[in-house]
Amino acid sequence: MTPPHPTTSQGPAPVVELVRAGFAYEDGPPVLEDVDFAVAEGRAIALLGRNGSGKTTLLRLLSGGLKCGRGALLLDGAPVAYDRRGLTRLRTTVQLVVQDPDDQLFAASVGQDVSFGPTNLGLPEDEVRLRVREALEALDIVALEDRPTHLLSYGQRKRAAIAGAVAMRPRVLIMDEPTAGLDPHGQERLLDALGRLREGGTTVVMATHDVDLALRWADEAAVLSPAGLRTGPVADLLADDELLADARLRRPWATAVARLLRARGLLAPDAPEPRTPEDLDAWAGAGSL
Template identity: 85%
Template sequence: MIPTKVPSLPVPVVRLVGAGFAYEDGPAVLSGVDFAVAEGRAVALLGRNGGGKTTLLRLLSGGLRCGSGSLLLDGAEVAYDRKGLTRLRTSVQLVVQDPDDQLFAASVGQDVSFGPTNLGLPEEEVRLRVAEALEALDITALADRPTHLLSYGQRKRAAIAGAVAMRPRVLMMDEPTAGLDPHGQERLLDALRRLREAGTTVLMATHDVDLALRWADEAAVLSPAGLRTGPVAELLADDALLDAARLRRPWGTAVARLLRARGLLDAGAPEPRTPEDLDVWLGSAATPLVTE
């Protein structure tokens, strides 16, 4: 009998294996965490305040070093020396929650150019990367604007552009929509959509379960019991998990349950994840969300 060859799974871009971390003189924030970020995905990282989301992002980006366990990039353990961290940060970039903690140059263009310049790239390549990043975040017109004259939403997008100019394979963001009005959120999500279409993997820490359900492919939920990962709709329909992580039920999940309870939506039908989805369905009386 000829053995069947099982196709090998792709190696995650970045991965924590048995990772643990505690701040000085404090209890463990994370313990025994296994978490992999695969190419081409949109992942929402959710959990309660103080549950370890920001710490997890900083471990993945090399800003913090695992107290136990290890960090892998393309299957190889990351060395925390200059060469190892440079290699990591050309593949993985973190945008922190407050853009004022990240922006420091006099103008937007100068700030966005900082990372590529530090890589020692030729001036022409730096200019190209800056132009691409500004265009991707729809802030080309702000290239010469002093950073202190930007609105909060503009500062958010400028901070992300600085990370994008590094051309990372994985872009991680800590609460990127916090403090933005609805219009600002939509502009940011549109920019993230373009980045994903260009091949960037995006990991977003957020408290917004409705945003996670609408935007992400997968979810990673931190609770006192540990980290659980899986399809976003599946995890955000788990009441026990949401209670443990102190998260509310997403609007779309609640609506889908109501529709199913009334016999309007069966288990195999697509769920309306946003009010817009529901509005489309309500306007299509001839095509209810029930499979035959």
């Protein structure tokens, strides 16, 4: 078994971590090789990469849905045991929300679906009801508790699926393309809900193709390319033209605007870059541009 990495003075120890991880599907080439990926408490991490780069596979390795072919998955510094006890411990710490909510919702009503996980943990009925209520409030869908899941809109189904994961009170919430298929209003409502979860102490990892969303929302980025996985501050990685080209990602809108402003002397070299159109509006209103 691969030994855990020692804790460093650079920051908090990871909650969950892949160490030199590799994986290949049966009779297929390696999807991931020698991947090191640590998820520390309290972060918002955007996982980016082209189609087929291995993002979904990486998320499933982190959540225990797949087992590393090489390397190890660590939880609080210790290797995960892939038996019932070990996986239960992992899944009460790390929860995965898949891209299509219809692959996750199965109960007759929203409340029943959200209660499934806590009930399976053997929690008392009062505790289950409390967790369901908290999750529904966090995702702003209390009014949908008794609604049949098949009558929900797509955005409502997305939030109901996330609520089911939140009811497990995970320390790390992992989501695969959570904003895919949502209109702008639906995206904003979802991001507001994720903001409330982060304020409550939940670490969020989001796989997305949207570089503008990643720059606006995340603290850190993890970019998968043919050269491997690179991690770091989101603004630094998404300003690296060579990395973006290798990963087949476009330059974020805000990064392109900042370069233009600096080239014309309208933005100081050491000034923070805008991340949203609202940032530009605020700076213009304050006479900064």
